[in-house]
Amino acid sequence: MHNALLIAELSLREATRKRLVSVLLILSTAFIGFYLYGIYRLELNLDQRSLDAGLDGRSLSGLSNLPVMYAAMFGMYLVYFLGALMSVLSTVGSVSGDIENGVMQSVIARPISRAQLVLGRWIGFTVVNVVYVALLGAALIGGVYAITGYLPPAPVPALGLILLAVTLLTALTVLGSTLFTTLANGIGVFVLYGAGFTGGILSAIGTFADSPTLATLGRAANIVMPTNSLWLGASYHLQPDVLLQISQRTRGANPFFGSEPIPAALAVWAAVLAALAVAAAMWRFSRRDL
Template identity: 75%
Template sequence: MRNALLLAELSLREAVRKRLVIVLLLLTAAFLGFYLYGVVRLEQTLDQRALDAGLDGRSVNGAANAPVMYATIFGMYLVYFLGTLMAVLSTVGAVSGDVESGVMQSVIARPISRAQLVLGRWLGFTVVNVGYVALISVALLGGIRLITGFVPPAPVPAVLLILLAIALTTALTVLGSTLFTTLANGIGVFVLYGVGFAGGIMGSIASFADSPTLTTLSRLANILMPTNALWLGATYHLQPEVLLSFANAARGANPFFSTEPIAANLLGWALVLTVLAVATAMWHFSRRDL
């Protein structure tokens, strides 16, 4: 375990040396500034409409504040998407890149096992990816609270579900890095992400059209890639009662939101799949012929 932690530290240093962290912070600051400025303008527009209607103000959790609520949730979706993109692009060559460049030959000659190398790689990149998403989530939600006063009903469980999705994506990308080339791994993980997203769309259509077949396909997609199910579970904790009532009236027609919390068995499967992906990567790379 000590060697794995050492490799995790080296992965963090590599991210800093390649200026990945600096670029991320600069681009994140630009994204937050751009998005929060939009929220400021939205808040000013809603305030003006309330004044024009002869109202003294509007309830933070009332229907009149629904645009701010939707802006908060879609902002968090962008955080989730950026985190997923970050997890794949930063980790896609975690193992395969070193193998293809020949660096791996010098690394494995040292007193460290291949399993420890894979575990350390996953730990290091997970710290970077999860830390990035946690930071931007707090900044976005905090900024919206300062501007509008709105706070989602349960932001902590929502952010934790998103962080689990990022950790799972990182684990699957590391696994793919031990199985395929860097390019094939990147394509494969993005296809899996698309499968999960398609499962959410099919589930939304199934609930609206009462289609058992689409419901089954949606469940299979969530089992294969539960990241989108984790996002939908996060949206349940981000929605006040007024938005949940809107979604229930629409019979779940919005594929980006969910009116129900994530099922306990699906949450457990996401945790198990994360561990299985890392364990399989460690096992396979230990027996791989370089």
């Protein structure tokens, strides 16, 4: 385990040396600033409408505050999407990249096993991705609260499910990096991510149209790739009662937001799948001919 943590530390230093961290900070600050400025302008517009209507103020949990609620929800969806991109792009060459540029031969000559190397890579990149998404999500929710006074009902469980999705995507990308080239790995993981999103759309259509076949196909896709289900579970915790009532009346027709909490078994399966992916990556790379 000591060697794995050493590799994780080296991965963190590599991310810093390649200016990954600095670029993320700059771009993320620009994104948060841009989005929160839009929230600020929206808040001013809604306040002015309230004054024009002769109202003393708006209820933070009422229908008059729906634009702010939806803006916060879509902002967190962007955080989830950026986290998914970050998970894949930062990790896509974690093993295959070192093999392709010839660095791996000098690394494995050291007194460290291949399994420890893969585990360390996964730990290092997971720390980078999880911390990035956690800070981004906290900054967005905190900014919305500071500007509007609105706070989603349960932001901590929601952010936890998003971080679980990031952890799973990082693990699957590390596994792909031990099996395929860097380019093929990136394409493959994005296809899996798309399959999870497609499962959410099929489930929404199947529920709305009373089609058991589509609903079953959607559930199967969500089991194979549960990242989208994790987001839908997170979105449930971000919605106050008024939004949940709208979602339930439309019978879940919106594929971006969930109207029901994620089953506990599916969340556990996502964690188990991440662990299995890391274990498979360690086993595969230990037996791979370089």
